[in-house]
Amino acid sequence: GENVEQHPSTLSVQEGDSAVIKCTYSDSASNYFPWYKQELGKRPQLIIDIRSNVGEKKDQRIAVTLNKTAKHFSLHITETQPEDSAVYFCAASNSNSGYALNFGKGTSLLVTP
Amino acid sequence: EAQVTQNPRYLITVTGKKLTVTCSQNMNHEYMSWYRQDPGLGLRQIYYSMNVEVTDKGDVPEGYKVSRKEKRNFPLILESPSPNQTSLYFCASRRLQGWDEQYFGPGTRLTVT
Numbered sequence: 127g128e129n130v131e132q133h134p135s136t137l138s139v140q141e142g143d144s145a146v147i148k149c150t151y152s153d154s155a156s157n158y159f160p161w162y163k164q165e166l167g168k169r170p171q172l173i174i175d176i177r178s179n180v181g182e183k184k185d186q187r188i189a190v191t192l193n194k195t196a197k198h199f200s201l202h203i204t205e206t207q208p209e210d211s212a213v214y215f216c217a218a219s220n221s222n223s224g225y226a227l228n229f230g231k232g233t234s235l236l237v238t239p
Numbered sequence: 240e241a242q243v244t245q246n247p248r249y250l251i252t253v254t255g256k257k258l259t260v261t262c263s264q265n266m267n268h269e270y271m272s273w274y275r276q277d278p279g280l281g282l283r284q285i286y287y288s289m290n291v292e293v294t295d296k297g298d299v300p301e302g303y304k305v306s307r308k309e310k311r312n313f314p315l316i317l318e319s320p321s322p323n324q325t326s327l328y329f330c331a332s333r334r335l336q337g338w339d340e341q342y343f344g345p346g347t348r349l350t351v352t
Contacts, residue, residue, distance in 0.1 A: 127298070135279075158338040169329060169343040170282070177338060215281060219338075225270060225289070226297065227341060231281035 128153040130218050132230025139206050140238055147233045149216035150198040156218040159192060159199045160227065164213045173214075174201070206237045241266045245330050245344035252320055253352055260315045260347050262330030268342075269335035271313040272297065273305065275326040276346075282329065288313055289335060320351040 129152040139145050149159075157178035162170035176183045176190045176199065183190050187206075192199040203210055213234050217227040243264045252258055264271065272287035274297075284297030288307040302324055304316040313332075317324060327348050333341040 132281075160338075160341070169345055171343070172340045175338065175340075225333075225335060226272070226284055226287060228284075229274075229282040231279065 128156060128218055128220075128226075128228040130216060130228050130230040132216050132233055134233060135231065136234045136236070138236045138238065141206060141208060143206055145203045145206050145210070145235055145237075147201045147214055147216070147235070148198060149200070149218075149230050150196075151218040151228075152197070153218070153220060154194075154197065155220045155222050157221075158219045159190070160217050160219075161188075161190060161201050162215045162217065162229075164215065164232075166212070170215060203235075206235075208237050208239055211235055211237045241342070243330055243332055243342050243344040245328075245347050247347060248345060249348045251350045251352065254321055255319050258317050258320060258349075260317075260328060260330075260349070262313045262315065262344055263311050264313075264330075264332040264342070265311065266332060266334075266342065267310065268332035269310070270341075271307065271330065271332045273303070273313070273315050274329045274331065275299065275324075276329060277326050285315070285328075320349075322351050325349060325351050 132149045160175035163173045164170040187204045189202045213232045216230045219227045246261045273285040274282045286305040288294045330344040
């Protein structure tokens with residue numbers, strides 16, 4: 127089945143800096159790549175997603191890039207703020223595997239003032 | 240309000256005592272699934288359902304059962320809980336057609352002693 131690797135597992139940045147989280151996937155048939163943010167004690171929530179027919183997508187301070195040839199995708203957060211501190215999960219999915227979202231193990235991001 | 244609900248939110252039980260965690264969604268989603276979240280392991284899928292009476296195993300199904308008799312409900316059953324099933328459990332739902340957002344329930348913190 128699909129295997130999603132996520133790096134780094136922890137990331138500490140200063141407020142205002144950029145943060146980048148990278149994921150790789152194994153199934154070349156995967157065509158949907160969402161990112162979820164989970165604040166402490168809360169449920170995961172979708173922050174951005176990208177489909178395989180798009181190379182990049184941006185939403186204010188958040189952007190995701192996808193390289194299908196290399197089978198990797200990345201989350202970029204610019205001008206980080208303390209409220210960006212959370213655990214971020216990447217995931218990959220395709221219709222051939224029952225639409226299951228296969229998650230990476232998560233990245234704990236800490237933004238220090 | 241569109242939502243996924245789970246009950247109970249917290250449960251402490253003893254080894255071998257059958258329990259059920261309920262999950263309900265009001266968005267008429269075809270796809271529902273259960274995940275467990277453990278430190279350092281991310282979100283792992285237990286079971287999923289693509290529609291009423293259609294269920295299938297995820298990555299970690301051992302020791303769990305599910306049923307999907309109605310579209311809105313997807314209970315998780317632990318017939319004989321063991322301490323290694325102590326975890327945080329999330330139910331989730333999404334539309335099956337197209338790559339829509341997957342919505343998570345608030346989570347159930349289960350402790351098996």
